[in-house]
Amino acid sequence: MPTLSKVLRELAQTCAPDLSAREAVRQLQTTGADLLLVEQNGTVLGVFGHREAVAVYADGSAPVRQYMRHPVPGRNAADSMEAGAEVMVREDTPVVILTEEEGPLFSKTSRSVGMVTAFEILEEIGHTTTDTAANKIFFGRKDLGLNIPVSPCQRACPIHQDIATYVDYVSQGRYLDSWLVIHETNPFPSILGRLCNHPCETDCKRGWVQGPENAVSIKSLKRFATDYAWARKVKIEYQRAPENGKRVAIVGSGPAGLTAAQDLRLMGYTVDLYEREAKLGGLLSASVPHFRFEMDQLLWEIQMIIDTGVNVHLNVNVGKDLPLQKLLDDYDSAFLSVGMMKGRILPVPGSDLPEVISAMEFLRVRSYDIVPDDFPKGDDVVVIGGGAVATDAAQTSIKTGAKNVWMCSIEPQDRLPAFGNELVEAREIGLKLHTGVIVNAIKADAQGHVNGVEFIRVDAGKLEFDPESGKLLINTVQKVPGTEHVIPCKYAIFASGQIMDFEDQLTPLSPRKLIAADTSGKTTVPKLFAGGDCVQGPSFIVDAVAWGHRVARSINETLGAAVPRDAKPLTIIETTDDHREADYYGREEPPILPAAKRMDMTPVELPWNDEQAITAALRCFQCDTVHHVDESVCILCGACDDVCPEKALDVIVEGEERDTSSGGFVKICETVLGEEFGGKRGRIMVNYDRCTNCRICEDHCPVNCITFQRVRMPDDTMRMIPLTAVSAPPPQVGAARG
Ligand SMILES: Cc1cc2nc3c(=O)[nH]c(=O)nc-3n(C[C@H](O)[C@H](O)[C@H](O)COP(=O)(O)OP(=O)(O)OC[C@H]3O[C@@H](n4cnc5c(N)ncnc54)[C@H](O)[C@@H]3O)c2cc1C
Ligand code: SF4
Ligand code: SF4
Ligand code: SF4
Known part of the structure; x- marks a missing residue:
């Protein structure tokens, strides 16, 4: 393997640590740079790249110093590529500063001669293995390892799970392998396989092609693999x-x-x-x-x-x-x-009555299998709020035995922040919605017990919502005088925020x-x-x-105390199957219990069988597998370019005019043909943002020189062993914190 000097490039632009983070994002956007080095008095303190920029969108008022990643490690330009990759993994940095020694033996100094980024190192590693899909590269394994290449779903996942691989393993029936891959970055697949908000599915390539509602069911496949491991009574032992x-x-x-x-x-x-x-x-x-x-x-x-x-x-x-x-x-x-x-209770008149509770406290007490003292089994409950926590409190109220349960919100029904599917489920078991209202007071009877919640209507035409988050802009809420009305109930639950x-x-x-x-x-x-x-x-x-x-x-x-684990990252290369027949299958959600059987706290989501899971997994394009072109065989005929339905690839032959509109910048082949083919020189460039991994190019290559392969660095520090008795304390009954 060559040395780091082969991929050395100039030091990136710099910025001061006190520059506002928002200004740094602007600098990245206007210059098109992929990162800025944060420098003070000639010393590089850290790096500010796109990953940091994402955090700034929440609140960019703080200086760059607060967001930057550091330290930026140094390596000698004569060190190996592996040494660069290894320090990047260990320090979780996208850049290494390269130094060269100068001066006489006893007063040697190291001066910076440039830097290399993960992009260059991985592209080089890719060339020497099989993969040249540098634009798919991101930080993956254990949220800090290199996992090349990376699919759009993996990029979007906050813990960068190796989704393409674990989905592929399900399609091959390798369910336990799939579960192990999931555990490389995710310690809670059983719960995330059911409840994750799945940003990965939002950016799934299947969704690019068949519409966002048809993304691969990544979340449910995670659940499937986990159910299988649970049923086989295994657990993971870590090195x-x-x-x-x-x-x-x-x-x-x-x-x-x-x-x-x-x-x-x-x-x-x-x-x-x-x-x-x-x-x-x-x-x-x-x-x-x-x-x-x-x-x-x-x-x-x-x-x-x-x-x-x-x-x-x-x-x-x-x-x-x-x-x-x-x-x-x-x-x-x-x-x-x-x-x-802690749940917030709005300070309206009557909010201190005994039968008023926050949704957070209500759900906490119920989690210990205790029914709060004042809860009116067989009577009515009003939940104030329109979000996911309100839906949980409302469904839990119904399942605890309330007669009528109302969920009341300022937002109109089509703008409720609650998840759509959960709302549908809740309504199927009897939840009633009362929208476009704001709470005015909690009403009490002569004995001082709750007997209703008073609302007032809001002017629906005046409500505005944040265009990005979709959240209601509270300063646009205007009450309509004279519209006060009371919903009778015996218990009021505030689901109006957490503190x-x-x-x-x-x-x-x-x-x-x-x-x-x-x-x-x-x-x-x-x-x-x-x-x-x-x-x-x-x-x-x-x-x-x-x-x-x-x-x-x-x-x-x-x-700085970690002793590196003995295991060295292992690189494996896998050739994967062709999944084109899966175009005929649509996305399916896991079934849930019928409404009549959802009236208690039994888990509602039902498992998939093998056929359902494998069908769902086959829908994945395996975007982490990329072209490998055998350069000694390719004859630069251009067939792959001609047949590609996405115009994702250009075969460029020197001296010949060809359409080069793919915008591809990842070179998958560079070759010079023998005299029998006219001694032509050329290359093939791919745009992986267009490529859908359909493999039509593979089919049409007359000399069969294209294959699709995956390069993976699995976490080989995990071992599957039989499960002995689970000794974690079960949820304790009657032990709720006072
Ligand atoms: C009703 C409800 C439903 C949700 N549903 C979903 C969902 O479907 N999908 C999803 O992705 N997210 C969901 N969330 C959000 C998700 O649960 C949280 O984002 C996540 O649990 C936050 O994790 P955390 O580790 O930061 O804190 P938490 O999970 O809140 O854990 C904090 C822990 O700190 C402990 N603690 C607090 N103070 C002290 C102290 N002084 N001393 C010792 N211990 C202390 C607490 O007891 C608690 O155990 C839901 C949240 C709620 C309330
Ligand atoms: S098709 Fe598969 S690999 Fe590609 S983004 Fe979707 S889940 Fe990920
Ligand atoms: S896999 Fe399909 S989309 Fe990608 S380059 Fe080949 S033909 Fe084009
Ligand atoms: S079809 Fe095959 S031989 Fe022809 S240019 Fe593409 S990779 Fe090379």
Whole structure:
């Protein structure tokens, strides 16, 4: 393999660490650069690229210093490509600064001579294996490894799961292999296979071709592989780095905290996990209603994390029972992943009545299988709010025995923030909607018990919504006087927002009253990190998992204690099957129980059988597999170019005029023909943003020199072993936090 000097390029543009992040994004956009080096007094402090730019869209007011990724490692220009790739994996950086030594023996200095990016290194690695699809490259495995090439779904997934591979393995009947690939970056496939908001499906190539509603059912295939592994009674045993002597305290056992706990244990840290509740899992076990997933499978996944050697401390309220300062004194780092556990109750008259509760508290109590004291079985409930949490509270109310349940929102029915499918399910079991209204007061009878909720209509014509998020702009709400009306009920549930419920004077807060931390989880307090919902605001499970990976990496960068695992990344090359016949199949959703059987907390989503799963998996184009052209055989005939239905490919022959409109910049072939073919010289360029992996080019090549192959660096530190008894505590009955 050649040295890094072969792909050296000039240092990228620089910017100052105090430049506003928004300005840096503008600089990237106007110059078309793929990254900026953050420099101060001639020293490169970090790198600001497109991944950082994404974080800025939420709030770009802070300086670049807060978003940049660092450090930017250096390597000698004479080092090997593998050395460059290895440091990129380890430091999770898209760039390496190249140095050369100069000066006499005893006063040698290293001067920067340029840099290389992941793009160049992987393109080179690609050339020397089989793959030249450099534009598909991104950071993949364990959210920091290289996984070449990368499909659009993998790019869109916050934890960059190797979707194409695990979907392909399902299509081949390799269900357990599929499950192992999923676990490379995802510790919670059972729950994400049912509840993920699946940004991957939004950017699936099948959806580009057949319409977004026809994307591959990535989420459900994840569930299928996980169900199979669960039924086979297996679990994963990880190869851990040796203990490194450093200790980390994690506060909060939601998906962010548990993911970080696993990653840090695998890197050799001692991990103490503190949880206020009587059980692990955060909102997953203490809020999301149990009819939406399989609790046993969640416990199985949590147990695999704990089995890496995490020390668990339940019923400890950090900030109250245990001061944060004590953790900072006793540990090398502390990670706050305390979520947004408290529900907001709007301060309208009557909101302090005994039968008024927040949806968060209602769902928390129900998660322990307890029915709150005042809950009116056989009587009516009003839920105030129109989002996903409101739908969960409303469905849970129905399944707990309420007679009539109303969900009341400001938004009109077609703009409700709740997920459409969940709303349909809820309405099938009797939910009533009352939209275009705002709560005015909670009404009480003479004994001081709730007997209704008063609403007032809002002017629907005046409502405006944020064009990007679709959220209601609250300052456009105007009440219509004289439209007050009461919905009679015995219980009122407020699903009107979540707030952070963590108090410690040490914790730095943002203007939104969340914990202030940068995208790597660093706060302004030394040794203190934070991530997940408590930094980002209410979000999604997969985002919390991504936070867990990022913060673990950031803690490791700061403490610098990780001992590399013995295993070297293994590269495998797979030739994959042709899935064109799958064009005939449409997308299918997993079936759910009929409405009459959905009146209790039994999980509602039914499993797929093998045929359904394989059919769904066959619909994947396997966008991670790319052309491999045997350059010694290609005769530059142009047949592949002529037949490509997407004009995704150009065969360019020197001295010949050909259409080169594909816009391809990935070279898959460069060749000089023998005299018998006129000694022609030419190349083939592909635009993978157009290519749909249809393989028509492969069929029409007269000399059969095109094949499609996948290059993968699997995580070979995981081993599947039989499941012994699950020892994680079951959800405890009657042990709810007071
Ligand atoms: C009803 C509901 C339904 C949802 N449904 C979905 C869904 O279908 N799909 C989806 O993607 N997302 C869903 N979400 C969102 C998702 O659950 C969260 O985004 C995710 O759980 C956030 O993870 P986290 O690790 O940041 O925090 P959390 O899961 O909130 O965990 C925080 C943990 O910290 C603990 N803690 C707090 N304070 C302290 C303290 N002082 N000391 C010790 N421990 C403390 C808490 O007890 C909790 O266990 C839902 C949320 C709710 C409320
Ligand atoms: S077709 Fe398959 S590999 Fe391509 S984006 Fe969709 S799920 Fe991913
Ligand atoms: S796989 Fe299909 S879309 Fe891609 S280059 Fe070949 S013919 Fe064109
Ligand atoms: S069809 Fe085959 S031989 Fe002809 S240019 Fe394409 S790859 Fe080369």
